[in-house]
Amino acid sequence: MTEQSSEPSGVDRRHLFGYAGAAGVGALAGFGGGRASAPAPSVPVAVTRQTYSPHDVHQAGIVTRTPAFTQLVSFRLLQPSVDSLQKLLKLWSGDIPPLMAGKPVPADPTPELAQAGVSLSVTVGLGPRVFSLPGLERKRPDGFVEIPAMQHDRLQERWNGGDVLAIVAADDATTVDYAARRLTRDAASFAEVAWVQSGSWRGVDASGAPVTGRNLFGQVDGSGNPAGELLDATVWATDPLPWFVGGTTLVVRRIEMDLDFWDRTTRERQEKVIGRRLDNGAPLTGQHETDALDLVATDADGRPVIPVDAHARRSHPDENDNRRIARRGVNYTHTEVVDGRPVTSAGLVFQSFQANIAQQFVPIQNRLDSGDALNDWTHAIGSAVFAIPGGFPEGDWIARALFE
């Protein structure tokens, strides 16, 4: 777990992108002072009609804005082997650059569906079993662990795990479906689909300006996400193995939300459960969404304004030894026929990015599991973890250095 590398390739690349050491500094310097809501990115970035590159130091789809539609497709390798994994990744690496540029992939039977300027990103991840393949046992990123069972979990095997992940996101669902199908087709010789989770997000206001967005409880969701250097320090692997430079880890939790129970809950209770106002997402101690939480403020009766079991408090870095994650959720509604009748469930496909799952996600989740008021309305019904490598140079293929 503590295996680290000082090989030149890793050092050079970290140095080049200027975040060597930033992870250690960010957690200490100036960010620990009770700031609940990191400021919005200093340079607002439009949500829609973007063009992202797969060739940056990091993959797109992690800290880029969440567009309207996202589909996560998890695959199980048919013959778990380094050879088949390499071939899959090579084929995808031929598909992803044209897809993100809005061009057909090689051997594309539906080339007219390729669309440019629709904010398409494809993010590739590798599941835990990859790091038990011959030769890869020592390539597991630091802290890349599976999530231990939580008492509020109601996990269903059909939403769990996977060896390889593709996250496809774009401004419209047709393009997402198209890209996901092309990737699924090209993976078919090597992997079968384990699960597919689709969701939507409204990350713009009526004028098209970026906003945090809301989950299906109506809560502004993601206000506390880190930004800027703090985001970098939260997300990107620190002193990674050479193959994992620019990488991060992802926890996918399918969180079912009891909307019927929520609808019956009074608005006052709803706000106390989260510790934020429903109208604009401001902390109950503040006026604006980006205001810091005041965790010591009390009301006239001496009770904390933000209750001790409020989600925003329980997940706050000040109550988690400064641990943070970067969350990226998409809303889902899922209807299936059970005993001949349609049954609809709803929730959040919750994606948590962090440098180190064991040191960041797991302790925070343990604390939420033991005392988050929101647990009465939410349950994880699926769980998976993936190592997300950095981007890949033009003409190269993703995660190639994993196999060297």
Place this chain on the structure above:
Amino acid sequence: MRRVLMMLVAVLVAPLVACASSATPSAAAALMVESPWVRTTTGAKDPSMTAAFLTVVNPGAADVRLVSADCADAGMVQIHEMVKSGDKMMMQEAKDGALVPAGGHLHLTPGGYHVMLMRLSREFAVGDSVNLTLHFSDGSSLPVTAPVKDFVEEEDHYHSPSPTPSS
């Protein structure tokens, strides 16, 4: 694509630099290949042959023709075109090659021009790589590494032995 481009530069710049040689570099110096792929032979009716598809981009000012191709895995390689014979599409060798117009593209696609790879010495399994060299009318050549991909469109156009001309 950078790799392809760099290979192209390596191939084409050398004659440019050593320009005393017979090669006459022309607008073809900027030729590029995009999205190459080769259809898998796994499960094919006739696994001794398949086809390569790609796009050649010619940003130059002069027309160029793709006249031939080499592949170490194939005993015979031809540039093929599809022509209409009565109400049927037939495949035949493009004796004059295929035009890459100045400032334009040549698309080698299923149902159109393709590089026919015959007398294959190995299986082309999905995910393998195939190395080809394309030769153009201006004397230039372009190496291409193409992934082998699955393609489910019915395969008669490319694998039916009957219309394949002898050379």
